[in-house]
Amino acid sequence: MNASTHRQHHVKIVESFDLAQFELGSTTKLRVSMVGNGIGGLISLPVVILRGVEPGPVMGLTAAIHGNELNGMRVIQKVIAHVKPTRLKGTVICVPVVNVPGYLNNTRHFNDGYDLNRVMPGKRNGTNSQVYAHRFMTRIVAHLDYMIDLHTASFGRINTLYVRADMTNPDSAWMALCQQPQIVLHNTGADGTLRGAAMDRGVKSITVEVGNPNAFQSEMVDDGTTGVLNVLSRLKMIEDDEQQHPGEPVVCVSSYWMYTEVGGVLEVYPQLAARIRTGEVVACVRDIYGDLIEEYRAPEDGIIIGRATHPVNQTGSRVIHLGIEGTIDPTRPAPAAGPVDPDVPNGVD
Ligand SMILES: [Zn+2]
Structure with a gap:
């Protein structure tokens, strides 16, 4: 053997x-x-x-x-x-x-x-x-x-x-x-x-x-x-020095995915962690010959947590995961992470 x-x-x-x-x-x-x-x-x-x-x-x-x-x-x-x-x-x-x-x-x-x-x-x-x-x-x-x-x-x-x-x-x-x-x-x-x-x-x-x-x-x-x-x-479990935080992270109080409404070839523009403004074009779908079918614009100001990279897009494919910045109110319970429907994970883990 x-x-x-x-x-x-x-x-x-x-x-x-x-x-x-x-x-x-x-x-x-x-x-x-x-x-x-x-x-x-x-x-x-x-x-x-x-x-x-x-x-x-x-x-x-x-x-x-x-x-x-x-x-x-x-x-x-x-x-x-x-x-x-x-x-x-x-x-x-x-x-x-x-x-x-x-x-x-x-x-x-x-x-x-x-x-x-x-x-x-x-x-x-x-x-x-x-x-x-x-x-x-x-x-x-x-x-x-x-x-x-x-x-x-x-x-x-x-x-x-x-x-x-x-x-x-x-x-x-x-x-x-x-x-x-x-x-x-x-x-x-x-x-x-x-x-x-x-x-x-x-x-x-x-x-x-x-x-x-x-x-x-x-x-x-x-x-x-x-x-x-x-x-x-x-937690004092190990003796290493904790590495200092280089800066405060961006805190988002909610997030959601944008989805395409037409099929075709998807191109997404913003880079990860980019801040985008309301109305900014974030993606487009072209037909297979390269002609523009639809543009997608940011519905509100936010930051790009995640984004699609795969161009082959059937209607309903994800475009960007948009984080909405805000301040945390420690007296209020944290929001639930989107709908529980497993097929529509709006930013759940
Ligand atoms: Zn996972």
Whole structure:
């Protein structure tokens, strides 16, 4: 038998774990069994537990709940390489790929066609994705005090480095600022998101959007890694000096996507993080011969959080993700993140 077949032979598969079972100052690679597949095998989550030498908080790092959003996986690998459990206070639970079937299929969605980040916290007896979500909550999230969920834009679109967080929650707010993002989008995690489900259970959480899908972008990955390490150092879990924020991020109190109303070839003009004014032309659709069919103008002043890059446009394709700047009123609850309809994600995680 070929040696590579057994390269991960030493990684133990468990159904659940108790953090006290791991040695102080140790790194443990595990697989946590999730569900059975169609040949009676196991679909299991790769997990790394960094258990420190002194008591402290439990931080969860999660990536690729959308299976094609990959920068976060590399962020987590870099954090694992950087953090020395012999000098760590508390525990870091790392899940570089949450949606294992989606990751293997190169798709955003789970392998039953549902968005795993719309079915949280799942159901004990439910559909494929609901059961998987429920087990993720009970087997991983149940251990956590804090969580950083790493995402990217979706196929055919690109994002700034931005954070979604409830900025009226003091813990989410400082975790968000530690990411040194270009933009913070102030909202609660919508129903069904991992962030929302974790916050409902008292796990202080933010969502970090680290660039573009289906790729590793090394600068974005480095910025994302710095953001995670900043949170660990602010919590005194590691001794690194926290990197100072270069400037205040732009805070958006709401956001939405503009969609095309005709089919054709789409060209979007503004760059990421550009500020645009009411009435400014942001995109056009041409017919296949190059003649202009329609222009799209900004309905109000805002900042470009994300934008389409894919020119092939069927009616109803996304154009820009427009953030609306504003000031946060700490006495008012954060707005909900757009409609919950999974097919019309108006800027939800
Ligand atoms: Zn995502």
